Structure formats: C-alpha cells, structure tokens
Amino acid sequence: MPEIKFLSNLADITGEKSLIIEYDGKVSGLIDSLDTKLKGKNFKTTITDDAGQVKDFVKILINGNDIRGTGGLSSPVKDDDEIVIFQTLAGG
Amino acid sequence: MNIGYLSTIYHTSFILKSPDNKFLDSIGVELNWTLFPTGPAMMEAFKSGEIDIGYIGLPPVMIGVDKGLKLKCVAGGHVEGTIMISRDSFSSCDDLNNLDKVLKQFEGRNIGTPAQGSIHDVIIRDLIQDRDISIINYPWADFIPSAIQTGEIAAGLGTPALATVASREIKSKLIIPPSKLWPYNPSYGIVVREELLNQDPDFIKNFLTEHEAACNFIRNQPHDAAKVAAGELGGIDVEFILETFQISPRYCASLPEEYIRSTLDFVPVLQKLGYLENKIKKEDVFELKFIQEVHPEPSHYYLPSYVVDPEN
Numbered sequence: 001m002p003e004i005k006f007l008s009n010l011a012d013i014t015g016e017k018s019l020i021i022e023y024d025g026k027v028s029g030l031i032d033s034l035d036t037k038l039k040g041k042n043f044k045t046t047i048t049d050d051a052g053q054v055k056d057f058v059k060i061l062i063n064g065n066d067i068r069g070t071g072g073l074s075s076p077v078k079d080d081d082e083i084v085i086f087q088t089l090a091g092g
Numbered sequence: 093m094n095i096g097y098l099s100t101i102y103h104t105s106f107i108l109k110s111p112d113n114k115f116l117d118s119i120g121v122e123l124n125w126t127l128f129p130t131g132p133a134m135m136e137a138f139k140s141g142e143i144d145i146g147y148i149g150l151p152p153v154m155i156g157v158d159k160g161l162k163l164k165c166v167a168g169g170h171v172e173g174t175i176m177i178s179r180d181s182f183s184s185c186d187d188l189n190n191l192d193k194v195l196k197q198f199e200g201r202n203i204g205t206p207a208q209g210s211i212h213d214v215i216i217r218d219l220i221q222d223r224d225i226s227i228i229n230y231p232w233a234d235f236i237p238s239a240i241q242t243g244e245i246a247a248g249l250g251t252p253a254l255a256t257v258a259s260r261e262i263k264s265k266l267i268i269p270p271s272k273l274w275p276y277n278p279s280y281g282i283v284v285r286e287e288l289l290n291q292d293p294d295f296i297k298n299f300l301t302e303h304e305a306a307c308n309f310i311r312n313q314p315h316d317a318a319k320v321a322a323g324e325l326g327g328i329d330v331e332f333i334l335e336t337f338q339i340s341p342r343y344c345a346s347l348p349e350e351y352i353r354s355t356l357d358f359v360p361v362l363q364k365l366g367y368l369e370n371k372i373k374k375e376d377v378f379e380l381k382f383i384q385e386v387h388p389e390p391s392h393y394y395l396p397s398y399v400v401d402p403e404n
Contacts, residue, residue: 007234008257009327017238046327056127057099057325059232087327090233090258091173091251092098092130092206 002077004034007086010058013046014038027060028073030083047085057088093295094124096134096143099325100251101333102170102343103147103280104306106321113320115302121295129232130207138163144285145299149173149211150278150355150377151362157376158368162286164379167300167386168351169307171342171393172270173279174212176203177258178247179240184267191219191272197246199224204236204245209367212249215274218361237261251279252339256332270340276354276393279340281347289379300386304345311343311392344392347383351393 005018014034021037023030035044047058053073054060060067061084067075077083097105108115109125116123126143128134131152137143138161153163182197203220205212208229217227228245230236236248237258247267248254258264270277282303288296310317318333325333352374362368 005238007238008261011261013327055326057327059234061231064231084235086232086234087325088099088127088129088232088234089101089253089256089325089328089332090236091100091253092128092134092210092233 001079002030002081002083004030004083004085007084008089010046010086014041014043023077024079025077026073027062027067027075027077030077031073047087055087058085059088060085093121093145094126094143096126096128096137096146096148098128098130098134098147098280099253100147100173100280101253101321101325101336102173102251102310104169104303104310105147106324107306107309107317108302110320110324112323115306116299119295119298119302130210132207132209135161135209138283138285144288146283147280148283149280151211151214151358151367152209153281153283154355154358154362154372154377155209155367157372158370163283163377164286164289165281165283165347165355165377166289166296166379167282167303167345167383168278168347168391168393169280169282169303169343169345170340171276171279171351171354172274172340173251173342174215174249174273174277175252175255175266175270175339176216176247176249176268176273177236177240177255177264178267180263180265182247182265182267184265185269185272191268194268195219195223195225201246202226202228202244204228204230204239204248206230206233206250211277211279212251214358214361214365214367215277216249217365219273221364237264240264249273253336255339256336260332266339274354274357276350278351278355281351282345293382296382297386300345300382304387307343307345307392310337311341314338314341342393344387345383346387346391346393347378347380348391348393351391352378 131148135156233250
C-alpha cells in the first residue's frame with residue numbers, strides 16, 4: 001500500500017503526518033480517496049485550484065519525483081510508492 | 093518573458109505576480125512565471141532556454157557562468173538570506189557568543205541544506221571544512237524540519253522562511269543568524285540572459301523599476317506586503333510572512349559595492365569546493381548600468397524595516 005507523507009501546513013490541515021491507504025490508480029484518484037478519508041478537512045480544495053489542477057505551490061512527489069514531470073494528475077501510483085505532499089513554504 | 097522564481101516569500105516575485113496589485117500593468121509584456129525548488133534547478137532551466145529571467149542567489153549563477161552560460165545579474169533584491177536552525181536543545185550564537193563553539197556542537201552529526209551549489213550549501217560547506225560534520229542535501233528546503241524532528245539531521249540551513257516554518261512544526265530555534273554566517277551575502281538578485289541586455293533594454297529597465305518599487309513596499313509597508321504575499325501563496329497566515337520578513341529585513345534592488353564584494357568573496361570558496369574551475373570576475377557576473385539608472389541613490393539594505401525612506 002502506498003505511504004503518503006504530509007509536510008508543514010498540510011500536516012496541520014490533514015491532522016496527519018503520514019497515512020497508508022489501499023490504493024491503485026492515478027494521482028487524481030488518490031486525491032479523491034484522500035479527500036474522502038480526510039472528510040471535513042477540505043483536503044482537495046486546499047491542494048487543487050478551481051480548474052482541478054494542483055496549485056502552483058503544492059508539490060506531490062512520488063518516490064522523490066515531482067508529478068509535474070511525470071504526467072501530472074495522470075501519474076500512476078503503485079503499491080510500494082512513497083508519496084510526499086506539501087506546500088512549498090521554506091524557500092529555495 | 094519567462095521568469096523563474098523560488099518559493100522564498102520575501103522575494104518581490106510574490107508581490108509582482110499577484111493580481112491584487114498593479115505593479116506590472118505598465119510593462120506591456122506577457123510574463124510567465126515558473127516555480128523552481130532551488131537556484132541550481134533554475135540554472136538548468138536557463139541552460140535549456142526555458143527561462144529568460146531568474147530570481148536566484150549568486151553562487152549558482154557564478155557556477156553557471158563558469159560552465160559557459162551567458163547570464164548577467166542586473167539587480168539585487170535581498171542580502172543575508174541564509175540562517176541556521178536546530179532543535180532548541182542546542183546553544184545558539186547568542187548563547188555562546190562564538191561561532192566555532194556553536195559549530196562544535198554538531199561534530200559527528202549531519203546538517204541539512206538545499207541542493208549542492210545553492211548559496212546555503214556553499215556557506216555551510218565553507219564553514220565546516222576540517223570538521224567532522226556531514227552535509228545532507230535536500231531537493232526542497234521543506235524537508236528539513238521533519239528531518240530535524242526524526243534525527244536524520246541535527247541542524248539545517250536555508251532561508252529565513254525555513255526558520256519560520258520550522259518554529260511552527262517542531263521545537264526549533266535560530267541558532268546562527270544571517271549576519272554571522274556570511275555578512276552581506278547576496279541571497280538573491282535578478283539575473284537575465286545576456287542577449288536581453290541588447291535585445292530588450294527597455295523591458296529590463298521597466299521590470300527593475302517595478303522590482304525596486306516592490307522592494308520598497310516590503311521594506312516600508314511590511315504588513316500590506318505580507319497580505320499580498322499571503323494571498324498569492326495561500327494556505328498561510330499574514331503573521332507567518334511578517335515573521336519571515338523580520339528575520340533579515342534587508343530588501344533593496346541596488347547593487348552596491350558591498351553586495352558585489354560579498355559575491356566575489358564566494359569565488360575562492362567555490363573554487364576550493366570544486367564548484368568553479370575558473371576565476372570569475374565582476375564583469376563576468378554583473379551588468380550595473382540598468383540598476384544605476386533605476387536606483388542611483390545609496391542602497392537601502394541596511395535601513396531598519398521600521399524606518400520609512402523619505403525618498404519613497
């Protein structure tokens with residue numbers, strides 16, 4: 001099962017630093033699954049814009065790779081993937 | 093024009109790109125903004141032609157110039173933008189009043205910092221030479237607080253925003269302030285592709301005029317600027333941004349001698365660390381004519397943030 005880690009303010013919003021959920025599919029579906037699991041915490045609206053795209057300052061890394069370079073929301077999520085979701089706040 | 097920027101909240105990018113103000117309305121050029129994790133990542137984008145302008149610390153620029161990239165820094169933006177944080181159980185510079193004693197606490201431990209060749213990476217590698225301290229580089233500075241929490245690293249270097257994030261996430265403290273790590277270090281400047289200097293000088297001048305206005309906005313009206321930046325970033329409160337602004341309130345677009353000298357002081361360090369092959373000179377990196385026209389008065393880097401500049 002993929003492990004999802006949340007950093008900084010997303011850990012505050014979700015109330016979780018990490019979650020392991022049963023999921024096999026694309027990132028878009030994973031976001032929906034997390035939104036259902038984290039009901040009432042506005043997870044999806046926090047990380048996506050009105051057009052349904054991941055907000056500029058939100059990063060989703062699968063095994064260290066930013067999904068913007070691997071197919072975006074269509075990127076596949078596999079059973080043993082490590083996923084990190086965070087908002088970039090700490091600067092470059 | 094394609095502009096690369098970092099998630100560093102006190103850069104004027106967050107003011108200029110916000111639809112909540114009109115700074116860039118008169119520019120008359122379409123601007124596309126792309127976020128990068130670090131300066132070295134932005135240098136790759138300059139190399140591939142993806143961006144024309146960048147908000148970036150000067151050490152990665154010098155490394156890029158050394159490798160043949162044709163770039164020029166045409167303005168400053170901020171100085172002293174590197175801090176060191178740790179768990180609050182370690183003693184700080186204020187506690188010990190001695191940088192060597194502060195660093196000695198970390199012997200046999202790891203310190204985290206953004207990518208190799210970033211200004212933060214260069215500063216800490218220079219400081220720990222001949223010490224038993226290892227460096228771990230992270231693709232995003234946002235990984236550093238949780239790495240401190242898990243014990244993977246004992247301390248971390250990054251921007252003042254890192255200190256604010258960490259203080260909210262873990263029991264951390266500012267252990268070395270920016271002025272003690274590398275005085276006047278060029279935390280970021282505005283860097284352009286060299287062709288633009290001749291192809292579009294009016295654009296550069298107009299952009300720098302608005303960049304300077306945004307620097308003044310952050311320095312003179314920090315609360316209003318923080319509101320704009322918070323709206324642009326989202327998911328964070330105004331206090332977070334104000335707190336970050338105040339850690340190192342050194343905002344200005346000018347390129348005074350101190351900025352240039354501090355930049356060139358990195359050259360022997362970059363050579364020693366193996367990041368530079370050649371000796372980089374002032375004229376290899378800087379083009380001063382635009383900012384001298386836009387900002388002829390003395391720099392504002394050391395004006396306290398609560399002092400309103402009578403010229404603005």
